Amino acid sequence: MKFKYKIKKSLKIDPKVLEEKINTYLLNNHYRIVERAPGYIIFMEDEFSNRRQSRSDFHNRIGEGKFIFTEKTDDGIYLELIYLTSLSYYIVTVMLVTTFGVYTNNIIMPIVISLALTTPILYKIIKVNERVFKEILEC
16 A cells, blocks of 8 residues: 655756756666656666665655656746655554454554554655755755
């Protein structure tokens, strides 16, 4: 199960320069470009790259997504990132904790642990929102 999220931003930059910056960002962060067209770039994580992984990768990386850029009339560009993040691990963990809570006749603890397990997802969304566009413009 994957969660879909959108990030939008208006930029004052040439579309060709923006497309080149997005391409550089994707290649530097070991993403594979699946499809490219004049208005969008679809990408996914390159699982065959020699990138070193760390524990914080879950919070910093996007699994797969799509950059959509459209020109505005006032000499700017509108950039939208649609990305998917997996929730399978957390759903399975919440189900196991809830099952254990029902088995032990404890109803409050599964609710508290479920809330604690949703905080990494919220943290990832906040972290990606503030980091991705800044890194693209720095490329």
